[in-house]
Amino acid sequence: MSLSGEQFIVPGGSALADLEVLPADRAAQPRQARRWYRQPALMAGIVIMGLIIATALSAPLLASYNPIALNLNATLLGPSSHHLLGTDQLGRDIFARLLYGLRLDLAVGCLAVLFPFTLGTILGSLAGYFGGWVDIVIMRLVDIVVAFPFYVLVIALVFVLGPGVRSIIIAITLVGWVSYARIIRGEILVAKRQDYVVAAQSGGLSSLRIMGRHLLPNVITQAIIYAMSDIVQDILAIVTLGYFGLGVPPPTPDLGSMINDGQNFLTTHWQLTTIPGLAVVVVGLGLSLIGDGLADLIRPGQS
């Protein structure tokens, strides 16, 4: 037996060190093991979306053409060093239109998630916390909205309100809030029976404070996870509305209207439709990856 003393000391010493870890540090360890950069899906999504957002934001620097300037001497050109992705039937630079279109669609998409998220969270909290007639009124509203297919109602609303960014956001807000309201209401129904809520009530805190400071921070993660998948749906909805001519009025570039414009030239100039279509696919992929990764990160043990 020629084992050196060190070999005994090292494992023993480290075991002792583990035992001395404070409760605070021990609780923090599993969190560290799930660091966000260890999630391949989340990481890939962040890289994709980071690139897209960076390009979209720097559109004025990257695009050397005005996206709405016509040049009827240079219509339907193929890709070249002058026009990276060619030009459309009115001689507009496709690369410039793509970047500005992405910029608009992403911005509208974010707003179109933020508003239903806020509205749905507020109404869902009220319904879940107060119950009674408040709950009945809000949930019947939810039932009415849910009875219609998403696109039918959004298109009908945009049709009534008239095309444009504002109507799109209003329409998606009026239709999209129901999902958030349902999620938050369900979570609050469970959470409001917890002792900490009764404790907050017996501390004389107002209902508003209990909802905002005590309940929402405990239940909001579910809504955030849903928002990540919802934003994909909303961007698709915006593109779809643009395709139907209910989006942003021309000549402002928008991926949906670009796909629609290129449709007439599909057999001869397929890139007019394919390029904005691919852009939508890549954006959807990036956001979905972020959503999945985030869900895994926030809901450990369920992945």
Add this chain to the structure above:
Amino acid sequence: MTDPILAVRDLHVQIATRRGTVRAVDGVSLEVASGEALGLVGESGSGKSMTLRAILGVLPAEARVTSGEILLDGVNLVPLGNTDLNRIRGPKMSMIFQEPMSALNPVMRVGRQIAEGPQVHLGYNKARAAQRALELMRRVGIPDPERRFRAYPHEFSGGMRQRVMIAIALSCDPEIILCDEPTTALDVTIQDQILRLLAQLCRESGVSLIFVTHDLPVVAQVCQRVAVMYGGELVERGEVREVLLDPRHPYTLGLVRSAPDFEYVRESLVPIPGSPPSLISPPSGCRFHPRCEFAEEDCRVSATPLRPLPGGRSTACLHYERCQEAAAADRVRR
């Protein structure tokens, strides 16, 4: 006795369930003097916790106070709405819960949870409320409060969490603290520390306590007076020593007999036969009569209100003399 801080008069709480109306609290009357600790004992489902929650006005949605008065400093709390109650809960009365883990908000730093009361009720700004929280944490014996202020509840041990709960309950200098089995979830050494802390706070600041528990030694350690609940009613009330050493109600006697006795380790504890009564259709007469060894015909039919006995105590038992004899015989056997 001086004027009571809190007086509960003929309180009735009913819970609507699918199987019928549960009379969870059925005509309970209590008085708590300033600086006094009142124990409220009874087995699970006897209405102890419901009484506390009714006093605070935090009954579950299905339950409501159907009659009776809850007078805090002479003001009846029963008809008050949430807005008015919120001026009383916190600065005048507060509550300590059984499970400190679930009664603390898991995603809020404990310092902020302690500081919230003073911010809302005493109008303190954030910095002053934080100062107050640190002072309270020191007072309830949380070591290194500056560092612990920013910790979350899951980073605390059970005993430390209960100290946080006590700090929250104390944060607005209430006149009375309602304790719902505050030491049941803790192991005995921590339980002793928490009980000493509560008794000390009671002595130092003159705060009154209502102490709900099913643990008789705990009552003996903290409380001066005790009220025994059975099936939603009070069955006996009096000084702790008198009631626990010389019970005048067979249910109290049963509780004393079924509690482990440190000095006289008996061969076996004597359990109370049977199970608690249904509060949907309680037994007629004395609610304890189906389980009572002294029960007679009149126990089945006569109402049994709490009646005063000589020496400032009361009992609901019609034949308390027999219980007295049995208790005396128990003492002789020891």
